Amino acid sequence: MKLLVTGGAGYIGSVVTALLLDSGHEVVVLDDLSTGHAEAVPPGATFVQGRVQDKAAELLTPDAGFDGVLHFAAFISVGESVKQPERYWDNNVAGTLTLLSAMRSAGVRRLIFSSTGTVHGDLETLPIAEDAPVGPLNPYAASKLAVDYALDGEAAAHGLGAVSLRYFNASGALLRSDGTAYGERHDPETHLIPIVLQVAAGKREKLPLYGDDYATPDGTCVRDYIHVADLASAHLLALESVKPGERRVYNLGNGNGYSNLQVVEAVRKVTGAPVPVEIAPRRPGDIVAQVASSQRARAELGWHPQRADLHDIVSDAWDFYRRAF
Numbered sequence: 001m002k003l004l005v006t007g008g009a010g011y012i013g014s015v016v017t018a019l020l021l022d023s024g025h026e027v028v029v030l031d032d033l034s035t036g037h038a039e040a041v042p043p044g045a046t047f048v049q050g051r052v053q054d055k056a057a058e059l060l061t062p063d064a065g066f067d068g069v070l071h072f073a074a075f076i077s078v079g080e081s082v083k084q085p086e087r088y089w090d091n092n093v094a095g096t097l098t099l100l101s102a103m104r105s106a107g108v109r110r111l112i113f114s115s116t117g118t119v120h121g122d123l124e125t126l127p128i129a130e131d132a133p134v135g136p137l138n139p140y141a142a143s144k145l146a147v148d149y150a151l152d153g154e155a156a157a158h159g160l161g162a163v164s165l166r167y168f169n170a171s172g173a174l175l176r177s178d179g180t181a182y183g184e185r186h187d188p189e190t191h192l193i194p195i196v197l198q199v200a201a202g203k204r205e206k207l208p209l210y211g212d213d214y215a216t217p218d219g220t221c222v223r224d225y226i227h228v229a230d231l232a233s234a235h236l237l238a239l240e241s242v243k244p245g246e247r248r249v250y251n252l253g254n255g256n257g258y259s260n261l262q263v264v265e266a267v268r269k270v271t272g273a274p275v276p277v278e279i280a281p282r283r284p285g286d287i288v289a290q291v292a293s294s295q296r297a298r299a300e301l302g303w304h305p306q307r308a309d310l311h312d313i314v315s316d317a318w319d320f321y322r323r324a325f
């Protein structure tokens with residue numbers, strides 16, 4: 001297929017692009033490098049630098065022959081979204097509406113959208129399946145849920161085949177036998193695993209651990225970490241199976257909850273470094289505990305995560321960290 005990957009210079013988009021190219025697809029990456037890196041775009045993809053809002057209609061002409069779009073481009077920081085919600089509504093929602101309009105005009109009928117497990121907010125019952133209630137706790141999650149609703153209408157009214165993949169916590173890196181590697185290089189970094197690795201590497205003095213008095217077994221928040229290569233394989237399966245007019249949603253995680261302290265312990269084991277921790281106030285907008293049920297993705301897509309173990313996920317993230325920094 002000929003595919004447009006928005007946000008393909010970012011963390012997850014670059015990994016998915018690499019695997020799409022491996023599978024023989026032709027890929028055009030559209031990225032404005034607001035948080036991505038030009039050198040992260042895998043060789044073999046055509047790179048167009050620009051905003052989705054400015055370039056989608058220019059690229060997606062009826063004659064251009066695109067078969068589908070994978071839409072990663074978005075702002076992703078929960079804390080920033082609480083302080084500057086307007087940026088999130090503008091980039092994540094208005095930006096996506098521009099893309100949908102361009103796809104409609106060009107007759108492009110396949111879309112894989114990066115949604116998030118955080119649309120579910122804090123639920124008592126874990127693991128979280130797709131039919132669990134939604135209730136976003138911050139503007140970032142709300143912006144993703146708004147797009148999910150927009151896609152319901154686009155599929156029903158205009159025949160778009162649209163799959164929302166609701167990722168839980170993506171981590172790890174794609175490390176290949178030819179020596180190339182794709183991983184997480186956010187700046188500033190806000191995600192737990194790369195921050196703990198920075199402490200292990202001596203780049204930060206200690207980890208600020210946001211809250212140790214939550215109602216969880218050790219008092220720290222719980223997350224479901226999913227290896228980025230496993231996440232990427234779900235994109236390929238979704239892309240191959242989606243049909244015009246079909247609307248699907250999949251929650252993607254491993255079904256294992258790890259507390260923030262367990263993550264610190266895993267990093268200590270993998271790196272051999274002590275990793276000092278300082279308890280800090282709770283982070284506004286944080287969910288207490290999130291664990292995915294991905295039964296639907298396993299049953300309908302035939303998805304089988306290969307690197308579900310937290311040790312493997314942290315090891316790959318550490319390998320990438322040592323190459324990249």
Ligand SMILES: NC(=O)c1ccc[n+]([C@@H]2O[C@H](COP(=O)([O-])OP(=O)(O)OC[C@H]3O[C@@H](n4cnc5c(N)ncnc54)[C@H](O)[C@@H]3O)[C@@H](O)[C@H]2O)c1
Binds near residue numbers: 037076117170171
């Ligand atoms: N990282 C996670 O754990 C996680 C979890 C759930 C969902 N997601 C979603 O997955 C997607 C990718 O996340 P990531 O971690 O790779 O983030 P990232 O910041 O590494 O990648 C996003 C990319 O999009 C680009 N971009 C942003 N706005 C753009 C625009 N308007 N036009 C063109 N390019 C634009 C950025 O430059 C960047 O390269 C995002 O939509 C995010 O919301 C991520």
Ligand SMILES: O=c1ccn([C@@H]2O[C@H](COP(=O)(O)OP(=O)(O)O[C@H]3O[C@H](CO)[C@@H](O)[C@H](O)[C@H]3O)[C@@H](O)[C@H]2O)c(=O)[nH]1
Binds near residue numbers: 210290
């Ligand atoms: O320096 C830090 C950074 C994080 N945390 C904690 O670590 C946990 C995980 O935080 P983080 O890695 O920022 O992930 P989430 O807030 O769970 O959100 C991520 O995972 C979501 C899906 O679950 C995605 O939608 C978001 O884009 C992505 O940022 C939370 O309890 C944080 O408070 C710390 O204690 N100290």
